[in-house]
Amino acid sequence: MIENPELRAKILDWQKRYNIQDGDPAIALLELVEFIGRVPAGATVPSDSPVTATAQISSDSLADAMKTGFLPVIERMSYQAQELHQKLEQIDFDKFVKQIETYHEGIDYCTKKLDVVKKETDALIVRADKAASQIRPIMNGAVLTLMIAAGVIGFIIARIWV
Secondary structure: OOOOHHHHHHHHHHHHHHOOOOOOHHHHHHHHHHHHHHOOOOOEOOOOOOOOOEOOOOHHHHHHHHHHHHHHHHHHHHHHHHHHHHHHHHOOHHHHHHHHHHHHHHHHHHHHHHHHHHHHHHHHHHHHHHHHHHHHHHHHHHHHHHHHHHHHHHHHHHHHHO
16 A cells, blocks of 8 residues: 555545545556555565566656556547447437427427416316305305294294193
């Protein structure tokens, strides 16, 4: 892992900004670059080590290592770009625009119909309120008349049975 705290903070910011996970090959490449940077030029690893190597760091070798590390990602991105380009070529934009215009016309038609229904509903509510206001006095009078008639009939029946 990268030990330089300042460099580590920059790498963590870079990971966060581009949503790069810890297991990503780019991180492995950075660690390899740091390892190569720690081995002095012309130094050798001890002979009892499983690997004996010399490290010569140059901008060309570093660029080649980075190209090799990023090659799968670059190939995947170019393949995805080709697929996207093919899909864009297959899309009939005139037909797509006409579909959108048709949808908008349908939405406008529905909106106008809803406005008409709302106006008709409001008119029915007003008519129902008028009818209720006209029926209310008649209903009150009918109830009052029925109560008086029932009282008179009750009084007459009470006099007859007593």
